[in-house]
Amino acid sequence: MRSGLGELSPAEQRLWDAFPRGETVAPHEDTPHVVRAAVIRSLLLGGRDAEPGHRPALRLHGAEVVGVLDLYQAEIEHAVEFVGCVFDATPQLSFAQLRGMSFEGSTLPGLDAFGAVVQGTLSLVKCVLSDAVVVYGLQVSGDLDLDWARLASGGRAEDVFGDRTAALFGDALHVGRHLYLQGTTAAGNVELAGVRIGGTLHAQRGCRIDGELRLPGAQVAGEVDLSHAVLVNPGGVALDARGLRVGQLTLLAERVEGTVDLRHSQTEVLRDEPDRWPARLRLDGARYAALERAGTSRERLCWLNRDPDGYRPQPYEQLAALYRQIGQDSDARAVLLAKQRRRRRLLPPAAAAWGLAQDGLVGYGYRPGRALLWLSVLAVLGATVFSGYPPVAAPGGTDFNPLVYTLDLLIPIVQFGQEQTYRTEGPAQWLAYLLMAIGWLLFTAVAAALTRTLNRF
16 A cells, blocks of 8 residues: 555665565665655555565665654554664654664664653664654663764754753663663763663763763663763763662773762672772762772772762761671771761861860770770879879778779779779879779770670671
């Protein structure tokens, strides 16, 4: 049925004849290869029946497609393949149901596939698009493949998305297998908020996004791989992965200009390297089961200090928990000590002074070995002073020992009988008070450290 199509051009006639057998139509050197979009639409919507023993398919290579390919809300049962074609209008695939579609190596003004359902793969490999790809709410059972595509933002999608402009609108996208962006260049945002990907998001091997890669609330069963990617959004957010849920996040980008936001994300494995860390990194609420590589506390504290929002306690607790899990207890203590020191900068003067005292004496309890050092120093000091200025003995007391008397003052839970028997007077009395106060401080800090240690077993 060719109703309304008029006379077919030689190229259109070849396509019309090839469709029932699923054959490929490629250009002839001596024949103009211009095909009207209306002819393609007619074929896909039942213009020709299958030939016995064949499966219909539309396979068009190297053609110039003129007019709007309008498949809005259409149900297409056939495979559709455009290779190296040039479209002069944006194909309209919104809310269509497709068996699978490829635009490999084609040039398009843009693509509208809002809410479409593809039982198979949608391929835009090596495509050149001068305006946005709109795949908002698209459901693809197979792969969404944009490898080596060249994407650009424009104003075409503003009617739908208001003042938002992007090279790719893919919010609420569902991909059954993988989303490929390897080698892809995007001049504008890549919007993938709330996507669901059953496999991996491949954005490595030279993927470059001059704008923002947005993944807030995304769920990726496999990996988000940004190895050797280039994310450029100076003064803004280069990667927005707030609330991302992913099996593995590989942050080995070649270059990042802009903030990486991982707040409240959950990652089984986070892979990165110090020489590839972004200058600005938000980590508040981020959780990860493993770091590859974990590195040392000295390295990772530099990592935490890249948060432009300043001090947040959770990133320190998360990193310390990881170090404890892998048996690097000294690194865990170093992280928690750094947490207290950074927190101290925000305290009022009196609380900061008290924190400074705890830090100097026992490192907030994370350096319990300092307690023994202070105990030794104060024991020698006390024994020396009380030898020259012995306290007054009570009747019936034991013989005075300046070292034991000093330890009796310093160690609050141990009684050697000297403190009750002897009473200091004069300047030595103030030393006794000081020793008792420091003793309680040391005891409290060491007890806290022991409690933290025992709670891990």
